[in-house]
Amino acid sequence: EVFTSLSDLQKVLLTEKDIALEIKSHIEMEEERLKRLKKVAEDYERHSQEALSDIEKHLGNPVNAYLLVKRFTIDWERIVDGLVKANSTDLIARLHNRGSEFPVQEDFEGAATALLRLQDTYNLPTAQIAKGELQGVKNSPEMTAEDCFELGRTAYNAGDYYHCILWMEEALNTLDTEVNKTADRALTIDYLAYSLYRQGNIRHAYLLTQDLLKIDPNHPRAVNNLRYYEKLLETADQEKKRGEEEDLPEIQNQRLLDDYRKGQEFKQYEALCRGEDIIPDPNKHKLKCRYTHNNRPNLLLRPLKEEEAFLDPRILFYHNMLSDFEIETIKRLAAPKLKRATVQNVYTGQLEPAFYRISKSAWLKEDEDAVIKRVNQRIKDVTQLDMTMAEDLQVANYGIGGHYEPHFDFARKQEETAFDYIHGNRIATWLNYMSDVTAGGATVFIPIGVKVFPKKGSAVFWHNLYRSGEGDFRTRHAACPVLVGQKWVSNKWIHERGNELVRTCGLSPYE
Ligand SMILES: O=C(O)CCC(=O)C(=O)O
Numbered sequence: 209e210v211f212t213s214l215s216d217l218q219k220v221l222l223t224e225k226d227i228a229l230e231i232k233s234h235i236e237m238e239e240e241r242l243k244r245l246k247k248v249a250e251d252y253e254r255h256s257q258e259a260l261s262d263i264e265k266h267l268g269n270p271v272n273a274y275l276l277v278k279r280f281t282i283d284w285e286r287i288v289d290g291l292v293k294a295n296s297t298d299l300i301a302r303l304h305n306r307g308s309e310f311p312v313q314e315d316f317e318g319a320a321t322a323l324l325r326l327q328d329t330y331n332l333p334t335a336q337i338a339k340g341e342l343q344g345v346k347n348s349p350e351m352t353a354e355d356c357f358e359l360g361r362t363a364y365n366a367g368d369y370y371h372c373i374l375w376m377e378e379a380l381n382t383l384d385t386e387v388n389k390t391a392d393r394a395l396t397i398d399y400l401a402y403s404l405y406r407q408g409n410i411r412h413a414y415l416l417t418q419d420l421l422k423i424d425p426n427h428p429r430a431v432n433n434l435r436y437y438e439k440l441l442e443t444a445d446q447e448k449k450r451g452e453e454e455d456l457p458e459i460q461n462q463r464l465l466d467d468y469r470k471g472q473e474f475k476q477y478e479a480l481c482r483g484e485d486i487i488p489d490p491n492k493h494k495l496k497c498r499y500t501h502n503n504r505p506n507l508l509l510r511p512l513k514e515e516e517a518f519l520d521p522r523i524l525f526y527h528n529m530l531s532d533f534e535i536e537t538i539k540r541l542a543a544p545k546l547k548r549a550t551v552q553n554v555y556t557g558q559l560e561p562a563f564y565r566i567s568k569s570a571w572l573k574e575d576e577d578a579v580i581k582r583v584n585q586r587i588k589d590v591t592q593l594d595m596t597m598a599e600d601l602q603v604a605n606y607g608i609g610g611h612y613e614p615h616f617d618f619a620r621k622q623e624e625t626a627f628d629y630i631h632g633n634r635i636a637t638w639l640n641y642m643s644d645v646t647a648g649g650a651t652v653f654i655p656i657g658v659k660v661f662p663k664k665g666s667a668v669f670w671h672n673l674y675r676s677g678e679g680d681f682r683t684r685h686a687a688c689p690v691l692v693g694q695k696w697v698s699n700k701w702i703h704e705r706g707n708e709l710v711r712t713c714g715l716s717p718y719e
Pocket residue numbers: 612617639649650651685686687688697699
């Protein structure tokens with residue numbers, strides 16, 4: 209699955225370069241082959257001309273007879289095998305034999321789904337995406353009618369008629385402007401009409417199907433569909449007991465959402481990702497920033513700039529956490545180990561990939577490199593928490609539209625399997641941003657309306673648990689889909705055990 213991380217897609221670009229070389233060398237070979245094949249044709253032509261000019265004399269010579277037969281047997285096989293058969297099967301095998309860097313259908317569907325997700329989350333008009341404009345950033349070519357069509361078809365195959373309508377309409381608009389048409393108008397209308405019907409626009413489906421029949425009068429499905437839509441319209445008209453033609457209603461096209469996505473939280477999550485202020489922070493004027501060193505030798509020499517992002521729960525932002533060198537080292541160590549991120553199944557305790565978390569991640573141990581040790585030490589110095597039970601440093605790279613939907617970092621009571629008693633629950637999260645993200649990719653805390661935008665070298669820190677060990681539900685957070693650019697993060701999950709005397713209980717469970 210190369211679509212789940214941009215790091216892997218980078219390899220695909222190199223593959224593309226190799227492929228160009230392979231094809232070019234193949235063409236050279238083929239040109240050579242055709243040259244020799246042409247010589248064979250000329251030789252046959254010349255030979256037959258000579259022989260035909262005096263057939264009897266020619267065939268009267270047994271050597272000639274022998275040679276003629278040989279031309280059609282022994283020589284012939286050599287010619288067919290060596291010169292007539294093209295070697296494209298070899299080429300195909302060689303091109304495909306490149307292992308995991310070769311994107312496959314699943315990757316295409318992943319990339320298509322990601323584009324549609326970005327369209328929804330960031331409220332992007334279809335025409336703008338087709339023009340390659342993403343929130344004012346333009347660095348892709350315009351999509352052809354066929355590019356739009358294939359996106360619509362992927363949506364269709366997933367039963368997503370909402371996006372199918374948007375993209376088939378875009379395909380038709382683009383077709384109108386194309387000199388060299390890249391898509392089939394009839395087929396596009398076919399998909400569009402049916403999707404319109406599925407979204408409850410029978411009259412529109414009916415009219416479009418009529419258009420389709422003008423292009424292709426014998427289209428078998430269109431003939432049947434037209435009759436079917438006609439019937440539906442008749443019944444609808446009878447029910448309304450209205451004889452008169454009414455105006456064409458506006459197209460209805462509702463986004464397809466499951467129950468969770470229809471709910472309040474998901475709406476708020478998407479609004480936060482777009483940078484909207486969903487809950488004004490009443491304590492905004494009280495937020496402070498300072499240099500922090502905690503009297504630690506390393507930090508005294510290099511204090512961190514600490515900024516409060518929210519007071520309760522306390523969310524802290526650190527401006528100068530990692531150096532470029534440290535970031536490059538962490539990325540370099542993690543790149544070969546990146547694997548599709550998994551989440552723990554609440555019921556089985558098993559780790560499995562999930563559509564709501566699309567990124568690749570790797571774990572780095574402290575002894576792998578001095579940089580890891582140094583970064584871990586810095587986190588310890590700043591948070592003053594005990595790290596004995598902390599998890600290894602996790603590195604994540606988000607792919608096209610990569611995201612992590614709202615979740616808690618701590619395990620809830622019903623997920624007893626998630627964390628053992630030796631380590632305890634995840635008391636706190638330290639999250640390093642290891643790249644700037646051109647657009648999108650914020651970390652958002654939904655219940656409190658906080659959004660943190662990644663900045664290379666900076667970090668955020670928060671406690672997931674109250675001092676009592678109760679989970680703090682206000683820390684529910686998410687990683688918004690990356691709209692433009694790359695997103696690399698690394699994080700350290702710190703656990704309860706060892707911190708009993710560092711972060712002691714208060715008087716109430718919720719402080
Ligand atoms: O990448 C982010 O912004 C947040 C990641 C996160 O919440 C997690 O990995 O648990």
